[in-house]
Amino acid sequence: MKRQRATVIVEIDGKILLVENRGGLLLLPGGGINADESHAQAAARELAEETGLLSDSLQFLFSHESQTNCHHVFRASASGAALAGDDAMALHFFAHGDLPLSARMSPATRQIIARFACTREQGQGPEKRPPGMSPAVMADSSA
Template sequence: MTTALKNKPKRQRATVILLRDNAVLLTFTHSGIALLPGGNIERGELAIMAAARELYEETSLIATSLRFVFEHESNTTIHQVFLAEADGNPVAGDDAAALAFHAGNPAGAAHKLSPGTIDILTRFQHQTK
């Protein structure tokens, strides 16, 4: 890791896991990368509020339940990970180009998952066994 990365403060992100029929909701960037819904925690904003806001902005879903599950730290980001429940059908919005549900092993996904998404989903799967 370069010195510049070591000295740069890590991004604070609220990350949401939403399950339906044992599949997790993914958002796709315009470049085709699959991510869990979520985004920056704004200054003064509670992580749980950022999770609810980002879920709505990216999927049009209103969380009926949000539960903190763990914190995950990557090279550039500290993720506050929440498990969400929401009613309705998700619709891509904000910076999400598309949405899809993924079931199974994240490392063997047909989608191009970000490394952080793979790590978070793998940890979540091990935690819920």
Template sequence: MKERATIVCRQHDKILLVTRGRSRWSLPGGTIRRSESPIEAARRELIEETTLAVDGFTYLFEFGGLTKRHHVFLVDLPPDLTPAASNEISRCRWIRPVQVSNVITSVPTREIVRLLISHKNVTMALRTVGLGTGTAAGPQTAV
């Protein structure tokens, strides 16, 4: 099974999706190289795909697909940062998480966002970063 770093970039109440030409929209990220940790791959992929060089990644969870294991990270982007499509990425788009089901996305992207919105434990852990609803805060790990 291939290991992948996947990044949920949040700015205000929206998340960032990227696409390669006419393919489906997806969360930024890519394959973890042999010499990399998941967080190193997340940082590298975000720079390569969006030109965004940021810190403050929070590890959220592992998501297993049919052929890939996604190590999912969250990063809050300052309001003055704007992603720019780079390398194989042709477009970047901000979208509210609840609207992802209205966009043609990869299956892992759709399911990861669905988990962020609906899964009770994940939602509780994300309340302080604005992806969940309510006021209680759960544990986070910044890396």
């Protein structure tokens, strides 16, 4: 059974925020979903823990299955100062075509970012929300 994870895309000045883990791998902010929280609540919590940013709003984009995880991907508007925290060793900002950073990403992170870029270019909206998530939670993580 695949682990359920909340994954967050935050763009700052046109670049996507990445966290560096202890092994030097670059990932999108995110992590496991606790039994007592929704996917959106987990996304907001993980974003705050790993980057110090507070999500002003979250929009569910899509689910992505990797070999070991089912990522519930959200796009966040966030405020605050981005600082590495919790299990993030450093923060990086990825611009399309940045091959050195891309080479350090997990395969799932590369795939999620490519899928995000593709849906954005095609002007597609978010996909159907995950089960149990109300529209209000999708629009505002504080709900």
